[in-house]
Amino acid sequence: MSNELKICCAGMCSKPTKTRDKYCSMHRARLSRHGRLDKETYIETIFKKSKLMPNGCIEWQGYKNKLGYGRRRFNGEKQLVHRMVYMLIHGGNPIPFGLLVCHTCDNPSCINPAHLFLGTQADNRQDCINKNRQRAASGEKHWASKLTEVQARRIKSSPLLSDILAKTYGVTVETVYNIKKGRTWKHL
Ligand SMILES: [Zn+2]
Ligand SMILES: [Zn+2]
Numbered sequence: 001m002s003n004e005l006k007i008c009c010a011g012m013c014s015k016p017t018k019t020r021d022k023y024c025s026m027h028r029a030r031l032s033r034h035g036r037l038d039k040e041t042y043i044e045t046i047f048k049k050s051k052l053m054p055n056g057c058i059e060w061q062g063y064k065n066k067l068g069y070g071r072r073r074f075n076g077e078k079q080l081v082h083r084m085v086y087m088l089i090h091g092g093n094p095i096p097f098g099l100l101v102c103h104t105c106d107n108p109s110c111i112n113p114a115h116l117f118l119g120t121q122a123d124n125r126q127d128c129i130n131k132n133r134q135r136a137a138s139g140e141k142h143w144a145s146k147l148t149e150v151q152a153r154r155i156k157s158s159p160l161l162s163d164i165l166a167k168t169y170g171v172t173v174e175t176v177y178n179i180k181k182g183r184t185w186k187h188l
Helices: 025-034 042-048 081-089 121-134 149-157 162-169 173-180
Strands: 050-052 058-060 071-074 077-080 100-103 116-119
Touching: 042 050, 042 081, 071 081, 077 081, 081 100, 081 116, 100 121, 116 121, 149 173, 162 173
Parallel strands: none
Antiparallel strands: 050 058, 071 077, 100 116
16 A cells, blocks of 8 residues: 555646645645646736835836846747736737837836836837926936936046947937937036
8 A cells, every 4th residue: 555656636637746745746836836726827927026116016026128128938938028918918919010018107117007008119109209298307307217327427428439328328329419418417
């Protein structure tokens, strides 16, 4: 009796278990990790690794790209997290080619479905232009500003070519020109 083979009790699983365990090691791990035998869904994982902010944004806490967008593997491919969330929340249909998942909150790491909308490149640009006009203020509070004051100061005083500076700091050449000409970050 002692070498009787035990089989995992979870659904279609037929993996052997250790004599006294009801489940195989994988199912046991799932039970202890999230209290269920089925696999945690992508959305569940994403939300678990995100944080609700006081302003209502749900910020992804994992890996982010240079622009601040969350990135994570999905079905073996690196994907932008907010796009995957949008897709999965809306029935899992792929995002139509050429369309962007935009943020009403301008917070690239936000995955709050209520802050995401589908738009064209033009919508996104128009949205940016509108917001730009609304928030004419300069400095770090400016919505489009990804630069810190220290970085802006370095750009302003740097002898390097504008396009090199743009690449170095991950901003557009226009942003660099504007800083150098004193159109933005006027107080530096
Ligand atoms: Zn099992
Ligand atoms: Zn948000």
